[in-house]
């Protein structure tokens with residue numbers, strides 16, 4: 001075979017498997033989680049109440065994929081309604097219920113000023129009339145907390161049966177915050193009664209297995225050798241985010257193509273690391289609000305590599321209105337999203353002062369922020 005790649009040739013057998021929103025046919029190493037999830041939801045198919053469920057685990061551990069795979073299986077099912085809600089996008093109770101409306105009715109509610117009570121009434125009377133259970137997945141439900149909407153969303157969904165006869169609603173809430181319980185009031189926790197399914201971080205061998213499968217389904221054979229994949233797995237483990245590995249494969253192959261190579265060589269990896277950092281980073285940034293972006297910007301502007309939280313708070317306050325508690329919530333979110341590292345110093349007000357550093361190179365942070373804010 002010719003070693004040189006022709007201009008109209010490609011090394012990708014199936015490029016879409018490297019996109020972040022690609023849902024794989026099989027979720028490796030997640031059999032038990034998927035089984036439990038199905039066990040909880042399937043009673044709805046028999047007209048019984050589903051078991052509310054919480055999926056909990058750090059980013060890129062397959063939570064969204066698990067929900068999408070479940071809903072894909074239920075797609076043909078006439079006996080129930082399903083509604084997938086990405087709470088980063090639909091981040092208020094009104095937006096959440098507009099989404100649910102769309103899923104049930106098949107068209108959007110009139111956008112201008114339909115009050116929540118009307119949306120709610122329309123949705124619930126239909127469910128009551130048809131006696132069809134509804135399963136709502138609140139993906140990244142923590143995003144609702146930051147708008148203080150989580151309690152009211154849960155309350156509206158889970159107590160609808162009190163007002164509308166025969167309504168059965170099951171909720172799957174997805175969290176990446178380890179302290180997700182503190183995002184809900186104790187009243188919500190008690191009406192929610194959810195069973196938890198945990199998605200632990202992938203071990204090195206698991207990362208290897210998942211990436212190997214992507215390579216197999218996405219690239220022509222021989223394009224990526226084992227030793228190159230091994231290096232990508234190492235980089236991925238360092239960052240602690242599977243998406244980084246998926247993105248690295250994509251960019252390494254694009255770079256090889258650009259240089260008319262038929263296989264990825266080590267030289268392609270340096271380029272892939274940098275591009276993947278930018279790529280991952282921009283996608284994470286898209287789920288931050290303006291205040292969180294501002295905090296991140298301030299961290300990226302400090303001369304040294306670390307800043308303490310007190311100083312940071314002062315710098316942020318110079319530019320925007322922000323209370324102390326809200327500031328700490330936002331820092332926690334940035335930490336959960338693995339954008340920053342926080343170390344306790346044990347000093348400061350109630351020992352709360354922390355040393356903060358970015359997990360990504362400053363230049364990349366600044367560049368991506370500039371692009372976002374444009």
Ligand SMILES: Nc1ncnc2c1ncn2[C@@H]1O[C@H](COP(=O)(O)OP(=O)(O)O)[C@@H](O)[C@H]1O
Pocket residue numbers: 019020021022023024026027028029030057058059060061062063064065066199210242243246
């Ligand atoms: N077990 C798995 N097998 C195959 N691909 C996976 C697995 N877990 C995660 N992925 C892939 O990793 C990326 C992130 O997964 P996702 O389900 O979005 O994670 P989370 O919702 O937990 O952040 C997606 O591209 C997904 O296809």
Ligand SMILES: [Mg+2]
Pocket residue numbers: 060063064065139140
């Ligand atoms: Mg997700």
